[in-house]
Amino acid sequence: MGRASERLEKRSCITGIGQSEIGRRLFRDPLELTIDACRAAIADAGLQPSDIDGLSTYPGMLDGGPGFNGANATEVQDAMRLELDWFDSGVETSGQLGSVIKACLAVGAGLANHVLCFRSVWEGSAQKGGGRAPIGGGSAAFRASGSLQWTLPFAAPSAAIWIAMFAARHFHEFGTTREQLAAIAINGRRNAARNPQAIYREPLSLDDYMAARMISWPFCLLDCDVPCDGATAFIVSRDERASDLRHPPVRVEAVGTALHGRPSWDQFDDLTTMANRDAAAHLWSRTDLKPSDVDIAQIYDGFSFLALSWLEALGFCEVGEGGPFLAGGERIAPTGELPMNTHGGQLSAGRLHGYGFLHEAVVQLRGDGGARQVAGDPRVAVAAAGGGNTCGCLLVSRD
Amino acid sequence: MTATSVPFRVLPELSDRTASFWQGGEQGELRFHRCGPCGMRLHPPVPVCPSCGSHEVNPEAVSGRATILTFTTNYQAWMPGPDLPYVVAIIAIDEDPRVRLTTNIVGCRPEDVRIGMPVQVVFEHHPDPDGDIWIPLFMPAEELV
Numbered sequence: 018m019g020r021a022s023e024r025l026e027k028r029s030c031i032t033g034i035g036q037s038e039i040g041r042r043l044f045r046d047p048l049e050l051t052i053d054a055c056r057a058a059i060a061d062a063g064l065q066p067s068d069i070d071g072l073s074t075y076p077g078m079l080d081g082g083p084g085f086n087g088a089n090a091t092e093v094q095d096a097m098r099l100e101l102d103w104f105d106s107g108v109e110t111s112g113q114l115g116s117v118i119k120a121c122l123a124v125g126a127g128l129a130n131h132v133l134c135f136r137s138v139w140e141g142s143a144q145k146g147g148g149r150a151p152i153g154g155g156s157a158a159f160r161a162s163g164s165l166q167w168t169l170p171f172a173a174p175s176a177a178i179w180i181a182m183f184a185a186r187h188f189h190e191f192g193t194t195r196e197q198l199a200a201i202a203i204n205g206r207r208n209a210a211r212n213p214q215a216i217y218r219e220p221l222s223l224d225d226y227m228a229a230r231m232i233s234w235p236f237c238l239l240d241c242d243v244p245c246d247g248a249t250a251f252i253v254s255r256d257e258r259a260s261d262l263r264h265p266p267v268r269v270e271a272v273g274t275a276l277h278g279r280p281s282w283d284q285f286d287d288l289t290t291m292a293n294r295d296a297a298a299h300l301w302s303r304t305d306l307k308p309s310d311v312d313i314a315q316i317y318d319g320f321s322f323l324a325l326s327w328l329e330a331l332g333f334c335e336v337g338e339g340g341p342f343l344a345g346g347e348r349i350a351p352t353g354e355l356p357m358n359t360h361g362g363q364l365s366a367g368r369l370h371g372y373g374f375l376h377e378a379v380v381q382l383r384g385d386g387g388a389r390q391v392a393g394d395p396r397v398a399v400a401a402a403g404g405g406n407t408c409g410c411l412l413v414s415r416d
Numbered sequence: 417m418t419a420t421s422v423p424f425r426v427l428p429e430l431s432d433r434t435a436s437f438w439q440g441g442e443q444g445e446l447r448f449h450r451c452g453p454c455g456m457r458l459h460p461p462v463p464v465c466p467s468c469g470s471h472e473v474n475p476e477a478v479s480g481r482a483t484i485l486t487f488t489t490n491y492q493a494w495m496p497g498p499d500l501p502y503v504v505a506i507i508a509i510d511e512d513p514r515v516r517l518t519t520n521i522v523g524c525r526p527e528d529v530r531i532g533m534p535v536q537v538v539f540e541h542h543p544d545p546d547g548d549i550w551i552p553l554f555m556p557a558e559e560l561v
Binding site for chain 1: 425428431434459460485486491494495498502505514518519520546551
């Protein structure tokens with residue numbers, strides 16, 4: 018099957034980034050946090066709200082559990098009185114960053130010049146002290162329908178369980194170990210110590226990790242990201258509108274959106290890989306750059322194994338070699354060959370749900386990382402988000 | 417065979433498409449939709465065969481024998497449910513390894529579960545005013561010999 022060769026995403030740039038206050042539990046109006054992030058991104062680009070002619074967000078009107086969605090597209094459009102030529106919102110897309118990819122295509126197609134993208138969560142406050150909420154109901158009257166009927170009746174109401182089974186199969190086939198997974202959590206925590214916005218900043222040792230409470234083997238508590246409150250926003254601009262803005266543009270080199278395997282967790286053909294296999298291959302088919310050209314990787318770690326899986330999918334190592342690649346954490350350290358999750362990732366900087374990775378990619382490419390800035394003038398970054406049957410990725414660069 | 421203790425479970429919403437699956441246990445049958453002309457087994461059930469396009473798609477019982485492809489031992493109390501820890505697994509049915517189920521492994525200790533282990537279906541009956549449900553769980557096949 019031939020693939021379309023026109024690469025509209027190359028007409029797009031990321032020209033503004035913004036974040037709200039971020040915290041474990043802020044008990045603030047999530048729409049207020051969302052608008053804070055959106056206004057910050059617009060100002061960062063050097064634009065006014067009246068310049069925004071497109072809007073894109075994830076996941077739209079989805080009941081994903083308490084605090085999963087801090088604001089819908091219509092709420093933000095109305096609250097900011099945006100006059101839009103194009104807008105889109107929804108969960109059935111290529112992962113959380115699929116919403117940004119759609120914005121890239123909209124500006125590439127000439128439907129908009131400056132698209133505001135946002136993702137807003139308030140899971141920390143919404144879940145109060147009760148721990149992470151299960152997906153779906155826990156009451157006797159609730160009935161599971163759609164895809165959830167194939168997991169909830171089996172007491173499997175969390176992606177922790179679903180992804181743990183992929184990790185367990187990877188361990189079984191390739192000899193991957195918990196000590197190797199630990200490198201993802203420890204790397205994130207070390208980097209978070211240099212990120213004032215991060216949630217968890219105290220040091221984390223391998224002993225701490227191995228002693229942590231088990232959730233779903235092989236995942237302990239420290240393999241699971243931390244629910245938080247906060248919003249992240251981007252401005253995606255058409256290239257000819259990007260050059261005279263406040264910052265040098267970060268160009269979108271290529272995007273990956275493919276899903277060739279069945280769109281399912283348990284029916285996916287290969288239980289050691291996920292949709293990231295297809296999305297990552299798609300990304301490399303749309304650029305002349307190679308994995309060896311990537312200076313920094315900001316890679317989804319909602320559960321630690323997802324980062325390992327993305328590293329393999331993106332070709333930074335062979336499938337099955339993720340464990341040895343990560344072992345000891347030297348390769349993914351800020352001084353290593355592939356600095357990863359330099360803000361702390363979702364494991365330590367908070368579950369900003371995909372958008373935090375692209376935010377950090379832009380921060381690093383601009384050289385604005387402060388105490389956590391990667392040395393060596395990074396020019397090419399990959400941002401990847403999602404797991405299971407919903408994955409998407411972007412390759413971004415600066416001149 | 418019926419599982420001995422019945423924990424709280426979130427029950428599925430029955431539909432015309434799924435009732436044969438969730439109520440097959442009444443006859444002790446694990447049923448999947450299957451295309452008449454081409455024989456492809458389809459799960460989750462769909463009304464049209466994705467391979468040959470036939471609308472002749474109907475539920476059919478399989479042996480109930482399967483193999484564990486992967487599993488996790490879960491220690492976290494997400495919601496009311498089985499006693500902790502419990503095993504969640506993905507199994508493939510013997511008739512077609514492309515047909516999987518997420519399920520629980522019962523009838524053995526969690527530490528005795530292995531990838532590749534042969535298992536056999538066992539149904540857990542949940543009476544319900546909207547239509548009784550039989551949840552298909554799996555236990556080690558050798559326990560039934």
